[in-house]
Amino acid sequence: MDVLWLGVLALLLIGYFALEGFDIGLGVLLPVLGRTQEDRDRIVAAMAPFVLANEVWLVAAAGVLAGAFPSLEERVTAEGYPAVVALLLSWILRDAGLWFRRRLDGRAWRAGWDRVICAASLGLALSWGMVSAALAGLPGSPIGLSGLVCGALLAALFAFHGRTFVSWRLPGRVTGAHRGTRALLVSACAAAAPAAVAVAASAPWLLRHAAPAETLSVLSLIILPFTPVMVGAQVWVWRTFGPRRGADRVPSFF
Secondary structure: OHHHHHHHHHHHHHHHHHHHHHHHHHHHOHHHHOOOHHHHHHHHHHHHHHHHHHHHHHHHHHHHHHHHOHHHHHHHHHHOHHHHHHHHHHHHHHHHHHHHOOOOOOHHHHHHHHHHHHHHHHHHHHHHHHHHHHHHOOOOOOOOHHHHHHHHHHHHHHHHHHHHHHHHHOOOOOOOOOOOHHHHHHHHHHHHHHHHHHHHHHHHHHHHOOOOHHHHHHHHHHHHHHHHHHHHHHHHHHHHOOOOOOOOOOOOOO
16 A cells, blocks of 8 residues: 555656646746747746646645655655745745736736746745755755755756747747647656656655555545546646647636
């Protein structure tokens, strides 16, 4: 049972990095790719329909972490508490920027929130790199050199994934390039690689510190039935808002 839940945790973290990675990467690249306000509006509109569906993977991963591997939660929180706090603050600010930038029509208002989105997205990438370093058990403090290197690497991978995504969804309109589905899959694998490495490195420790079998059995009855719903919702989002099917359609909350 512990092996099953290790696989579930790995799947959720890899899925989150692969899916939410392009949102974070586009936030980091917003001032680079969005030279004009109109281009920045297009970039935000391109990623907006996917944000909430992608974040569901993180919520599910946090639930699995707390229920199936509470010792890992304590370890990451103890060793990388500043990184966890920075991650949560960056997450809140990035989402606030996406929600509030369209509440008023003034250019100064949108430009201000665009800067918040960029800074918070960079904070998300760096803090996720530090948390990944703590998860993998790398030597040294997660907020030290090893964590910063992991954060910088993750920010670069997310930026690559974000640029590929916007070239896939808005071919020729922002980057001037046209990327196909195969290129998007490659960039998604690159963005998800750090999560896969971190889970693989910590797997022996996780298997020794999993929750009792009784707890895992109860979690199976509670969580696993909702997995098809989550996957189905993700499929619906991608079919609805893929290239040429909804490039100009943005949810009302954005």
